[in-house]
Amino acid sequence: MDKIKTEHLYFYYGRKQALWDINIAIPERHITALIGPSGCGKSTFLRCLNRMNDTIPRTRAEGKVLLDGQDIYSPDTNVVELRRRVGMVFQRPNPFPASVFDNVAFGPRVLGLYSRAELADVVEESLRSAGLWDEVKDNLGQDALSLSLGQQQRLCIARVVAVKPEVILMDEPCSALDPIATLKIEDLMRALSTEYTIVIVTHNMQQAARASDFTAFMLSDAERTGQLIEFGPTADVFTRPRDKRTEDYITGRFG
Amino acid sequence: MRQTPRVRWGEFAIESLIRVIGFSTVGFVIIIFLFLLREGLPAFAQIDLDNLFGTRWYPTFDLFGTLPLILGSALITITAIVIALPLGVATAVFIREVAPNWAREILKPMIEVLAGIPSVVLGFFGMTLVAPIVRETFGAPTGLVAFTGALILAYMSLPTIISVAEDALDAVPKLYRDAGLAMGATQWQTIWRVVVPAARSGILTAVMLGMGRAIGETMAVMMVTGNAARMPLGLDALFRPVRTMTATIAAEMGEVAHGSVHYHALFAIGIILFVITFLINLAAASTMFRKRRRGGLR
Structure with a gap:
């Protein structure tokens, strides 16, 4: 079952073309990784x-x-509603300068949930599914910025999960983290993928290989920025790539 | 190579000059303060403290109660800030977060112009335009009352509040806005729940600086507040004439005998005013300092 499908998607920053005719079908409740060299349009996509x-x-x-x-680009799309369904985790952990509780409660409050008891339930549930509950349960009032970077990133995931989205987008979520914190996030993604459709941009090919179900390889050439070269089950893309350029990239010949 | 010593002398001369100028600026502040103390401290010896902090200011009868003046200043300053804070923050939010680029380019210089209007012009404006409106709207016997002064002061402190608050909003990282928006918060929810709270220490500083601006203002206030040195107590105090510390000094200094008790009393008011503004600025600086230590947050 496809959750997200793009048809002939092009994207421009002003006059600069950034995505070229992307056609992809992202399967529901799986992890899809976007890989490719810098500037190939993965984050833009x-x-x-x-x-x-x-x-x-x-x-x-x-x-x-x-x-x-x-079509989310049709004129009658409610963008606010869309972003509630499609949450996002950013490259640098960006918790608000507030307590752990208030960070996770932000989304539910925006949606109009104010009862203290219900908020406490949502916060606990979200922190549990982000694997952070045991580390912070004794002091939910502590400043989110006092957590380690890895904890901050899991807090950001908890914050997104609290809104109960359908899709979670992750833009190089581990690039600021150490290897242990990175592994924790990958385990977390695996656990979340039973309920959520996850799309992750990563610079790290090992991460794509071990943590994703499907892989999309993107590349720019001299005329066309941001092309989708190959898309398929991760095992196939990494072991028998169909395109020569994919093979060159994953074997480390460039990029 | 032969020129090197001359270059060094030139460097030395310029450096010394700059150093002297720099230190002299600070030196003048100290000299002013010492002068203020020299002229003002005798008042504390010559006048009983009961009298000096009493409720009646009638110098001709040797009554030097500064309390009505202090409270008068406090009343209109606080009222002015209560009026100016929401307006100033809302304007800053509009300019920084909502307004399209072209509107921002027009509004920012206009606010700077606002800061440059001479206070006597605002006083004139207050006297001839605002005072009659206040009189008619609130049914006060005269329009020259504390509330009119507060309105004018609010207007005068707006440019300070707006520009400092705007800088504070500007310093909030885009990451926070993105996080808010990406979670399905509307633009307004993102502004009021994320951006403004993240900028709150800067906004507090803006308020402090605005207060400092308001409490030291003299001319405009003297022209529109009626200048009756009465205790501004009771619910209608805002709609009665009031007199501030600054207006008292400005109005009476020209006619006082040099070295008299009255003369020293006016300087004593100056000391009190100096201490109050110093405390306000200190509070503003400490919030700024705290903000820097915490990496621009809170």
């Missing part, structure tokens, strides 16, 4: 899926991005 690129002036998308068959 990811940010198209919840329209975060809208916050950058003078950008433009062409083509379709279908979420459950609905």
